Amino acid sequence: xxxxxxxxxxxxxxxxxxxxxxxxxxxxxxxxxxxxxxxxxxxxxxxxxxxxxxxxxxxxxxxxxxxxxxxxxxxxxxxxxxxxxxxxxxxxxxxxxxxxxxxxxxxxxxxxxxxxxxxxxxxxxxxxxxxxxxxxxxxxxxxxxxxxxxxxxxxxxxxxxxxxxxxxxxxxxxxxxxxxxxxxxxxxxxxxxxxxxxxxxxxxxxxxxxxxxxxxxxxxxxxxxxxxxxxxxxxxxxxxxxxxxxxxxxxxxxxxxxxxxxxxxxxxxxxxxxxxxxxxxxxxxxxxxxxxxxxxxxxxxxxxxxxxxxxxxxxxxxxxxxxxxxxxxxxxxxxxxxxxxxxxxxxxxxxxxxxxxxxxxxxxxxxxxxxxxxxxxxxxxxxxxxxxxxxxxxxxxxxxxxxxxxxxxxxxxxxxxxxxxxxxxxxxxxxxxxxxxxxxxxxx
Ligand SMILES: [Zn+2]
Numbered sequence: 444x445x446x447x448x449x450x451x452x453x454x455x456x457x458x459x460x461x462x463x464x465x466x467x468x469x470x471x472x473x474x475x476x477x478x479x480x481x482x483x484x485x486x487x488x489x490x491x492x493x494x495x496x497x498x499x500x501x502x503x504x505x506x507x508x509x510x511x512x513x514x515x516x517x518x519x520x521x522x523x524x525x526x527x528x529x530x531x532x533x534x535x536x537x538x539x540x541x542x543x544x545x546x547x548x549x550x551x552x553x554x555x556x557x558x559x560x561x562x563x564x565x566x567x568x569x570x571x572x573x574x575x576x577x578x579x580x581x582x583x584x585x586x587x588x589x590x591x592x593x594x595x596x597x598x599x600x601x602x603x604x605x606x607x608x609x610x611x612x613x614x615x616x617x618x619x620x621x622x623x624x625x626x627x628x629x630x631x632x633x634x635x636x637x638x639x640x641x642x643x644x645x646x647x648x649x650x651x652x653x654x655x656x657x658x659x660x661x662x663x664x665x666x667x668x669x670x671x672x673x674x675x676x677x678x679x680x681x682x683x684x685x686x687x688x689x690x691x692x693x694x695x696x697x698x699x700x701x702x703x704x705x706x707x708x709x710x711x712x713x714x715x716x717x718x719x720x721x722x723x724x725x726x727x728x729x730x731x732x733x734x735x736x737x738x739x740x741x742x743x744x745x746x747x748x749x750x751x752x753x754x755x756x757x758x759x760x761x762x763x764x765x766x767x768x769x770x771x772x773x774x775x776x777x778x779x780x781x782x783x784x785x786x787x788x789x790x791x792x793x794x795x796x797x798x799x800x801x802x803x804x805x806x807x808x809x810x811x812x813x814x815x816x817x818x819x820x821x822x823x824x825x826x827x828x829x830x831x832x833x834x835x836x837x838x839x840x841x842x843x844x845x846x847x848x849x850x851x852x853x854x855x856x857x858x859x860x861x862x863x864x865x866x867x868x869x870x871x872x873x874x875x876x877x878x879x880x881x882x883x884x885x886x887x
Contacts, residue, residue: 482859501864529575539837556611558641565855582631598755606790607638613778616680617818625686648825672710673728681772688767696752718744724771759786
């Protein structure tokens with residue numbers, strides 16, 4: 444039985460050497476390591492004594508859209524942390540820019556429901572600088588693993604998970620950032636049910652000018668918003684809300700809401716539930732997609748079917764779900780407004796009573812924060828991207844950026860080539876094409 448807020452782990456981490464999730468298939472032969480993959484950079488800081496730690500072996504955790512994640516020990520304090528390798532960064536200008544954007548975002552985020560960079564490993568001399576390694580907090584599981592596990596999920600779990608997803612998303616959207624790949628596997632969960640949004644490989648800053656086209660390399664198909672499926676050239680942060688609606692329904696029903704084999708079938712499943720959209724709701728869609736909808740039979744909405752998802756699909760739950768699963772993005776609820784829905788009151792109370800870091804307990808009771816769902820000000824600034832023009836130039840800028848991040852008191856970390864896990868870590872590559880988000884349909 445799982446209980447949000449208790450210290451006891453709900454989702455025990457796998458035995459050392461046993462890789463959970465997609466990484467289980469990876470040919471990583473991790474032997475009992477005698478030294479961590481990561482070591483403190485003592486050459487420049489010889490006043491810090493070498494630490495001898497009895498540590499678990501390093502092991503792979505999984506793959507993001509762009510990068511491989513390992514669980515390693517921080518030799519400075521013995522804590523287990525996640526180490527993400529961003530490989531092939533400097534192949535071309537597009538990949539350089541994407542990685543630099545993700546790196547800047549990870550260093551910008553300061554929110555308990557959004558994964559951020561704890562550290563970046565010391566880069567070598569610029570002539571040998573090919574890969575970037577980011578240290579983040581280690582999380583034991585993710586929502587995908589939890590949903591497909593036999594663990595029971597009470598309505599308290601669903602509420603506290605949904606509350607945290609929306610709390611993180613409100614923060615991201617306030618920063619002007621669209622995540623674009625919200626899916627259960629990108630929602631990390633630790634043993635106390637604290638949830639963090641991760642993987643910003645596809646995230647970008649929202650484009651407020653509707654005449655500017657945005658790329659369509661977004662979101663795993665099952666969680667795609669209809670405007671993406673219909674080839675909209677311009678979309679808003681409402682695409683993330685649609686993904687959250689799909690995940691909310693998946694938490695209730697323990698199965699994927701719209702599990703289609705192709706983007707066209709995906710769109711058909713959405714219209715089966717929501718009914719045929721009006722022309723107004725399809726105004727940003729491309730002509731081919733509109734023609735597909737208009738050619739088909741006229742469908743009535745069948746939203747009451749959401750009550751059959753589970754016994755936890757109460758009137759309040761379905762009411763909120765129906766505000767997220769709205770065809771017209773301009774009529775879809777925002778993260779901020781969703782957080783004001785009465786369905787989330789219990790999740791908020793539970794989170795701030797025993798899970799958050801923003802409130803604290805005293806001998807006379809709990810002292811609550813003045814702002815339960817904070818936003819960020821100023822927004823994330825992506826104007827730096829405009830002046831990036833060559834791989835060599837971006838490489839120098841990233842190199843400098845990483846060195847600037849390390850002007851703290853802590854000893855810089857670097858990769859330990861003597862580590863037993865080093866070889867398999869260094870040879871682990873980015874996700875295979877089949878694991879990448881599929882390309883959107885090109886409508887005729
Ligand atoms: Zn709090």
